[in-house]
Amino acid sequence: MSSRLNFIPARLLQAIPVVFGVTLLVFFMAHLLPGDPAIAMLGDKATEERIAALRTQLGLDQPIWVQYGIFLAHLGQANLGDSLTYGRPVTELVLRAVPVTLSLVLFALVLSMVIGIPLAGLAATRPNGVNDLAVRTYTLVGQGMPQFWVGIMLILFLSLKLRLFPVGGYGSNITDHVYYLFVPALTLAIALSPTLIRSLRSSTINVLGSEYIATARSKGSGGVALFRQHVLRNAIIPTVSILGVNLGYLMGGSIIIEKVFALPGLGSLMLNAIFSRDFPTIQGVTLFVALFVVLIGILTDVVYTLLDPRVNFGSKERE
Amino acid sequence: MTTPTAVLAGYQAKRRAVRPRSRKPWYKNGSLVAGMTIVGLLVLMAVLAPVIAPYDPIQQDLTATLQSPSAAHWLGTDKFGRDVLSRLIWGARVNLRIGFLAVLIPFVFGSVLGGIAGYFGGWIDAIIMRIVDVFFAFPFYVMVIALVFILGAGEASIYLAIAAVSWVSYAKIVRGEVLVAKKQDYVVGARLGGMSHTRVLVRHIGPNVLSQAIIYGMSDIVMDIMAVVTLGYLGLGIAPPTAEWGSMILDGQEFITTLWQQATIPGLIVVVTSLGVSWLGDGLSDLLSPDRRK
Amino acid sequence: MLETPLPGVTELPGVTNLLSVTDLTLGVKRSNSSTVIVDSVSFDVATGDRFGIVGESGSGKSMTLRAIANLLPVGVQVMSGSIRYNGQELVGMNRGKRRGLMGPEIAMIFQEPMTALNPVMRVGEQIAEGPRRHLGLSRKAAMDLAVSMMGRTGIPDPARRALAYPHELSGGLRQRIMIAMAISCRPKLILCDEPTTALDVTVQRQVLRLLEELCDDFGASLVFVTHDLAVVNQTCRNLAVMYAGRMVETGRVKDVFRDPRHPYTKGLLDSAPDFDQPHRPLIPIPGFPANLANRPNACAFAPRCPFVRDHCLEESPPLAPVEPGRDAACFYSDEIFKKVTV
Numbered sequence: 001m002s003s004r005l006n007f008i009p010a011r012l013l014q015a016i017p018v019v020f021g022v023t024l025l026v027f028f029m030a031h032l033l034p035g036d037p038a039i040a041m042l043g044d045k046a047t048e049e050r051i052a053a054l055r056t057q058l059g060l061d062q063p064i065w066v067q068y069g070i071f072l073a074h075l076g077q078a079n080l081g082d083s084l085t086y087g088r089p090v091t092e093l094v095l096r097a098v099p100v101t102l103s104l105v106l107f108a109l110v111l112s113m114v115i116g117i118p119l120a121g122l123a124a125t126r127p128n129g130v131n132d133l134a135v136r137t138y139t140l141v142g143q144g145m146p147q148f149w150v151g152i153m154l155i156l157f158l159s160l161k162l163r164l165f166p167v168g169g170y171g172s173n174i175t176d177h178v179y180y181l182f183v184p185a186l187t188l189a190i191a192l193s194p195t196l197i198r199s200l201r202s203s204t205i206n207v208l209g210s211e212y213i214a215t216a217r218s219k220g221s222g223g224v225a226l227f228r229q230h231v232l233r234n235a236i237i238p239t240v241s242i243l244g245v246n247l248g249y250l251m252g253g254s255i256i257i258e259k260v261f262a263l264p265g266l267g268s269l270m271l272n273a274i275f276s277r278d279f280p281t282i283q284g285v286t287l288f289v290a291l292f293v294v295l296i297g298i299l300t301d302v303v304y305t306l307l308d309p310r311v312n313f314g315s316k317e318r319e
Numbered sequence: 320m321t322t323p324t325a326v327l328a329g330y331q332a333k334r335r336a337v338r339p340r341s342r343k344p345w346y347k348n349g350s351l352v353a354g355m356t357i358v359g360l361l362v363l364m365a366v367l368a369p370v371i372a373p374y375d376p377i378q379q380d381l382t383a384t385l386q387s388p389s390a391a392h393w394l395g396t397d398k399f400g401r402d403v404l405s406r407l408i409w410g411a412r413v414n415l416r417i418g419f420l421a422v423l424i425p426f427v428f429g430s431v432l433g434g435i436a437g438y439f440g441g442w443i444d445a446i447i448m449r450i451v452d453v454f455f456a457f458p459f460y461v462m463v464i465a466l467v468f469i470l471g472a473g474e475a476s477i478y479l480a481i482a483a484v485s486w487v488s489y490a491k492i493v494r495g496e497v498l499v500a501k502k503q504d505y506v507v508g509a510r511l512g513g514m515s516h517t518r519v520l521v522r523h524i525g526p527n528v529l530s531q532a533i534i535y536g537m538s539d540i541v542m543d544i545m546a547v548v549t550l551g552y553l554g555l556g557i558a559p560p561t562a563e564w565g566s567m568i569l570d571g572q573e574f575i576t577t578l579w580q581q582a583t584i585p586g587l588i589v590v591v592t593s594l595g596v597s598w599l600g601d602g603l604s605d606l607l608s609p610d611r612r613k
Numbered sequence: 614m615l616e617t618p619l620p621g622v623t624e625l626p627g628v629t630n631l632l633s634v635t636d637l638t639l640g641v642k643r644s645n646s647s648t649v650i651v652d653s654v655s656f657d658v659a660t661g662d663r664f665g666i667v668g669e670s671g672s673g674k675s676m677t678l679r680a681i682a683n684l685l686p687v688g689v690q691v692m693s694g695s696i697r698y699n700g701q702e703l704v705g706m707n708r709g710k711r712r713g714l715m716g717p718e719i720a721m722i723f724q725e726p727m728t729a730l731n732p733v734m735r736v737g738e739q740i741a742e743g744p745r746r747h748l749g750l751s752r753k754a755a756m757d758l759a760v761s762m763m764g765r766t767g768i769p770d771p772a773r774r775a776l777a778y779p780h781e782l783s784g785g786l787r788q789r790i791m792i793a794m795a796i797s798c799r800p801k802l803i804l805c806d807e808p809t810t811a812l813d814v815t816v817q818r819q820v821l822r823l824l825e826e827l828c829d830d831f832g833a834s835l836v837f838v839t840h841d842l843a844v845v846n847q848t849c850r851n852l853a854v855m856y857a858g859r860m861v862e863t864g865r866v867k868d869v870f871r872d873p874r875h876p877y878t879k880g881l882l883d884s885a886p887d888f889d890q891p892h893r894p895l896i897p898i899p900g901f902p903a904n905l906a907n908r909p910n911a912c913a914f915a916p917r918c919p920f921v922r923d924h925c926l927e928e929s930p931p932l933a934p935v936e937p938g939r940d941a942a943c944f945y946s947d948e949i950f951k952k953v954t955v
Binding site: 017018021022024025029032033140141143144145146147148149152153155156160248249250251252253255256259270271274275282285286289290291293294297 | 449450452453454455456457458459460461462464465468469470541545548549552553554555565568572575576579582583586589590591592593594597598
């Protein structure tokens, strides 16, 4: 079994050019800013000495590839520069914000599965039936609602009218965190569930038509047991890839949700940095998120391999 | 299998494939009709805004701020005394225009690159796909927000930012379709008959492949409208005082306890717009490739 | 030639047949019309019997089997008729009770083992599933039972193989897994839907022998659906021939093969290669299989029958006895065939 995971080193190797590309793109962000990069990066904190110091530090007088080299060297030391607004290393700010965003995204993933799996199953058992139409309507509407607006509506109902949940914020201990994250995660889950449901519904319909489901029924399996042991185990496989791809989109969505609910995660960090023209932070967060998405891509392949024993990435070229 | 009969069979198959073969006429296609109606009405509303909007959307009236819906102002007034209904109607111009136009550049750019990658294969394909992977690693909103920051606020930046991010999906789709189409007999036959690469791409592979890109384009329009609205909400979109649905929701959020309509109604209009465009896309999908299951 | 039930097999007093199908009619119901797929089929299977159902593709034989196993595809329903198993009526039985029968009483073996096995579950677990559910065995005990069943079906090194996934095994092994799965709860009735069609000829023989052995050991009855006459000849004692959804002939295999009483059966035998008479010409049956959608009130085989007469086009012949223990659905069976066999 473990031999099928042998593809991981090769996959990591494959990811390296992409990682380089990502760093290149982020590096060039600084040079896309109008005017002198050092002045742009320092913003309104720019003084003659500071500009000079930064120029030396980043090697801005050197050829561009040397600058890139310096950039990469800094990255190797996990040095993303210092935040203009807070004066702290960007790396530190990012690491402090990551748990919040990560918890939010994971919580949203779980909730979207809680919502999506039963709905997809319901829709797939009788395609084009009443349940199916209802679920598909939900999917269509769900994809048409702006995420932040859904968040605001949920606040309106759950927090303001019904007073069941807080309006925003993060809380101070673990239980608090879960409580405060629920509505934001629900918002993201509502945004993600249509994609999940569409894919799962389609693959469930396929699975239900297979011979091995007939075999399982011939052994007396049925109802929820059949769904859990046989149908879901097979139907979830293609959905895993799709979820993996959408996780990146989800991280982007969490930026906005963090603003709506005042959560101190990466998204808030990024947005505040934009408004205070804190370029190093913008660069740092962007880089971190992009690298994380690449990692998720690899993880998705791993999960896929674990779920489907027929798959063997290592043996032949995929695509 | 590249005998003359195969080539002929291929040509006939291709002609059948490109011509729409839906089982029912377009006006009976529920999604298509519903989509066209909704989108049509919205476009009409946008075009006729000067005529049907009761007030000037940016005209402030500081004596009449934050009013509840009334006969004079059907949706009330915002914190600057502007009529919310008029802003809603005029906002359609901005949101719809940008949403629809923003797909054009990524569509063209992404399809061309994807087509080249898929058709020529080899190292061209490898390079283009690596570039696609790099861009794909940046979540949509992260990239858009960062780019809007770099390029400055304004409509042009929004187009550029969206283009920079969404071209990858078109590239992937078109590449996938071209890879499949490349192997069809009619293409092999055409190449054997001495047709140039360009001719094959444009006249034979193109029509089939582009229909998939167009169908994706419809859902991309929904995403772009969503993006414009979201940027407006974040304060990164079209600058005030221009009426725009996203910034309206931002304005309305402050007063959600008392004047909930101002945050809710613009959102509902976005939902309706998205539904309309989605149905239009579904209907188009039925027309252009009825054999494909969604 | 089993007249008396095997020891250890319980049954209700007064009932000699394990399975009794009477006038079973299956169809597809649409909003304003319905298409009949299987038309008034009746047959009995005694305890320990091996019963074959023969016919072309589309004759309805698989559907009949699936109706017994409660595995009809979506849209196909039992429109009328009865299926009695061990005295109990299966049609309309409560769902939970019906599921309880599948495994310990009735089991099914499918045609294509690659698609009939769950690709993401180890084969041992798949075999163990039935015993865990129906016999209440623990996980370990059920696994041990699965391994022993695998050994029983002739799979070498069963303990190791039990951990494999279906795609890692050959076609023959996969079919043995299916058989092991079917017998794991010691059912009394085994339904086989073309279990050897997807296999090589050499493997076919082995699998058939295995099935016969197991049936003898466990005292189980076999209902075997196939289009391959040679297989029926080897494995079954009694058979029924189906055409266009109707049963056209029944009887003992030896008798029917030696002396068919229905023109279709005769046509089948004439068109099949026979190793004992290698130079006999193969006579195909002209025409195409009947279209189930148009069912005029006439003999279904009439358009292709070499012995057709006017009356055949006016009325559909019922399945009627032509001799004790033999039925045929042909008005002129006696005239056509008793003349030939003197």
